[in-house]
Amino acid sequence: MENYVYYSELLKPSWAPPSWIFGPVWTVLYVIIIISFGFVLFKYIKKQYKTGIFLPFFLNALFNVLFTPIQFGLKNNFLASIDILLVLGTLIWAMKAIWPRARWVALVNIPYLAWVSFATTVQLAITTLNW
Secondary structure, eight states, X not given: OHHHHHHHHSOOXXXXXXXXXXXXXXXXXXXXXXXXXXHHHHHHHTTSSOHHHHHHHHHHHHHHHHHHIIIIISOOHHHHHHHHHHHHHHHHHHHHHHTTTXXXXXXXXXXXXXXXXXXXHHHHHHHHHTO
């Protein structure tokens, strides 16, 4: 509830989504992430994929998990902006790294890429508006 209050009190651009949309969107995205990233992890553990393929997926998951504690725990919009840029960058890197080996992994992550791209613009706007 405290996170909802904090988010509701921030200045946001008019095109920011309502807070209730985040739960359903992330539920779908986490299913995609678990399946596709899990596939990459499985292949890495079986030594079928090298670290260069696994690393961007690992970093993306790490930065994704760190966003909520940074944004809502620390209440630090600037660090949250840096973090979400890292989420976006590592996702693009991961999709590019996996493309030659398992194109379906890159393709299934297009909705995740679309949402993170949009969320990045929202977060950057929130950071600017609340500076």
